[in-house]
Amino acid sequence: MTESRALSRFAALLADETRATICLALLDGRAWTAGELATHAGVAPATATGHLHKLVAGGILTEQRQGRHRYVRLSGAPIAQLIEDLAGHIPATPTPARGLRAVTASAALARGRTCYDHLAGRLGVAITDAMDHKGLLSRDPGFTLTDPGRTWLTALTTPTGPTTPTGPGAPTRSRRPLARGCLDWTERREHLAGIAGATLCTHALTSGWLTRIGSGRAVRVTPAGTAALTDLLGPHSAWTEP
Amino acid sequence: MTESRALSRFAALLADETRATICLALLDGRAWTAGELATHAGVAPATATGHLHKLVAGGILTEQRQGRHRYVRLSGAPIAQLIEDLAGHIPATPTPARGLRAVTASAALARGRTCYDHLAGRLGVAITDAMDHKGLLSRDPGFTLTDPGRTWLTALTTPTGPTTPTGPGAPTRSRRPLARGCLDWTERREHLAGIAGATLCTHALTSGWLTRIGSGRAVRVTPAGTAALTDLLGPHSAWTEP
DNA sequence: TCGGGGTTTCGGCGCCGGCCGAACCGTCGG
DNA sequence: CCGACGGTTCGGCCGGCGCCGAAACCCCGA
CATH class of the missing domain: 1.10.10.10 (Winged helix-like DNA-binding domain superfamily/Winged helix DNA-binding domain)
Structure with a gap:
């Protein structure tokens, strides 16, 4: 009963x-x-x-x-x-392609955009995956930067001169975590956020790797950015998407 | 949608x-x-x-x-x-033995009884199964008597003398089918009904194979019936149930 | 042909549950 | 610090649906 x-x-x-x-x-x-x-x-x-x-x-x-x-x-x-x-098991329905298509996102936004202060979209997820693959990032269980990851990020933002304690790898006292995962609303997978994500995003924009498209959140990878990302993280289709 | x-x-x-x-x-x-x-x-x-x-x-x-x-x-x-x-897939439940037990039927009725003009209960189903097993009956898709089945039934009802066109195997013009399935309310499986089922039931009662229990629909197999059924259809626990 | 029992239809009652607007709260962005 | 925005809570409205009693229907059994 x-x-x-x-x-x-x-x-x-x-x-x-x-x-x-x-x-x-x-x-x-x-x-x-x-x-x-x-x-x-x-x-x-x-x-x-x-x-x-x-x-x-x-x-x-x-x-x-x-x-x-x-x-x-x-x-x-x-x-x-x-x-x-x-x-x-219900009477066969024509199945008119379900999914996210109804929530139409701009193709440019889906490709790459900023999420608050870090990168999202296929670009953000691809970067996160590449960092994970290279051992710079650990996803288990929360996002954390590995030692090589911290070194990598420090070197990235301080290309000249010796490493200083003022880089993002330094023991900051901010409550904000160095790295954390952020759920991507187009990819629905987590991408890198936190201080590291913000630092990376800022650096990519200031270095000319990325340019904003119009006034929105969408970004585009420049030729210089493609080269830099390939050099840092290896080749990936997300760097070269139209 | x-x-x-x-x-x-x-x-x-x-x-x-x-x-x-x-x-x-x-x-x-x-x-x-x-x-x-x-x-x-x-x-x-x-x-x-x-x-x-x-x-x-x-x-x-x-x-x-x-x-x-x-x-x-x-x-x-x-x-x-x-x-x-x-x-x-719901939170595991103890599964307290479901089934028909709540609908208590008289044990005698469940064993054997008449259903309108034919036999039902475990006895009726057992007879139907035995006939199917011996190739006298086909269940596909509706109940039909095979040629051996018609011969068998004719011989059963006319033990002496030659086969006559008046037997149940003869081309009767009744709209009632020679054989049909009838759903058994204790066994929940089909048993033999139609002209063949009625003929068999009548013969079993008139031959003393079965006797009615009291005034109800329940029937009991007599020793003579046990012998006859075993001879015709082979041994089966339903013939010898107490 | 009549009686009885299984099943169905019809009204009507009452409750559960989906829906929304408005107000409130917490977070983010400037 | 303030405005904007996503999400939540709170009432209140309303339609749908499950439930039953009573009467009708149908078929079997005598």
């Missing part, structure tokens, strides 16, 4: 069209903000908040607060599998 | 505790009557009727009218699989 109660409770989470829309959108495996989901589902933010509470409480979603944003994603592969099965 | 609508509609079918109870009960793969399900779920017959309508319309259940009864079962293996997955 209590088993049917549990089943009905769980099914009820998907029995609302708005919540179903949310879950199907999240099937892409990425994280969405509450506001995005509200827009996507066509309801007021207040309504989406309530739905997200239920879905999180029901174990379907997990949330990740980040500043004033609330990112939410499917809690795991089994749940995703279950929802896909449910969506699949 | 319409996909989420379909998903939510489907999930809504299981989102009610009464309907969830019904679906879990039907997970045993057998057919239940509307009244049984109403009792099992603890609701009025009128309420169960409404739920069954929705479940049938939603493709979860298929129904099978039989006289004044409405038998209902899961529509297929995929749906059963899906429901099991749903029930399984």
Whole structure:
């Protein structure tokens, strides 16, 4: 008897069209903000908040607060599998390409942009991946710069003269972490933030590696930037994207 | 958008505790009557009727009218699989042995009885299985007597003298089929009905193979019946049940 | 042909739950 | 420090749906 109660409770989470829309959108495996989901589902933010509470409480979603944003994603592969099965075993639907396409982002923004004071977009994620691959960065469990990473960053920002204790690798007393992960809203993967991210971004802009496109947050890699990034982190398609 | 609508509609079918109870009960793969399900779920017959309508319309259940009864079962293996997955992926439940036990039937009735004019219960199902196993009966897709089956039945009812065109194997013009399946309400499996089932039942009673228990529909196999059935269809525990 | 039991339909009641607007809070950006 | 913005909470509205009793329907069994 209590088993049917549990089943009905769980099914009820998907029995609302708005919540179903949310879950199907999240099937892409990425994280969405509450506001995005509200827009996507066509309801007021207040309504989406309530739905997200239920879905999180029901174990379907997990949330990740980040500043004033609330990112939410499917809690795991089994749940995703279950929802896909449910969506699949229904009378065959034409499946009109779901995903993030509805939340149309400027192509330039998706390519590369600033996120507060660091880099995001495919560019930011690619840089983060390359740093991880080169052993400059550790993702486990939180973002931390390795010793080589700190050296690398210090050398980057002080190309001439000896290393000084004023570089970003120095024991600053700021509460802000040297490195931290920041969830990317187009890539939905974490990219480098924190002091290191900000330093890198500032340096890239002041060195002419990147230029802002118009007045927005989008940035473009210059030829000089392509060369510099390839030299520092190896070749990557993100450096050479049109 | 319409996909989420379909998903939510489907999930809504299981989102009610009464309907969830019904679906879990039907997970045993057998057919239940509307009244049984109403009792099992603890609701009025009128309420169960409404739920069954929705479940049938939603493709979860298929129904099978039989006289004044409405038998209902899961529509297929995929749906059963899906429901099991749903029930399984929820926080682990102790699973307190579900099934038909609540619908207590008289032990004698469950053993053997008449169903209208033919045999039912474990006895009826066992006879049907034995006939199928001996190639006298084909279950695909509807019940039909094979040529050996027709010969067998004719010989059974006319033990002396030559085969006559008046036997059950003769081309009768009745609209009633020679053989058909009838859903058994204790075994939840089909047993032989139609002219063949009626002929067999009548013969078994008139030959003293079976005797009625009291005034009810329950029947008991006599020693003579045990010998005859073993001779005709081979040994089977159903012939010798106490 | 009649009685009885399983099932269905019909109204009506009551509650649960989704939805929003408005006010509030915390974070970010200048 | 202040304005902007994303998110949350709080009421209140409203539609949908589950539930039942009563009456009708249908078919079996006698």
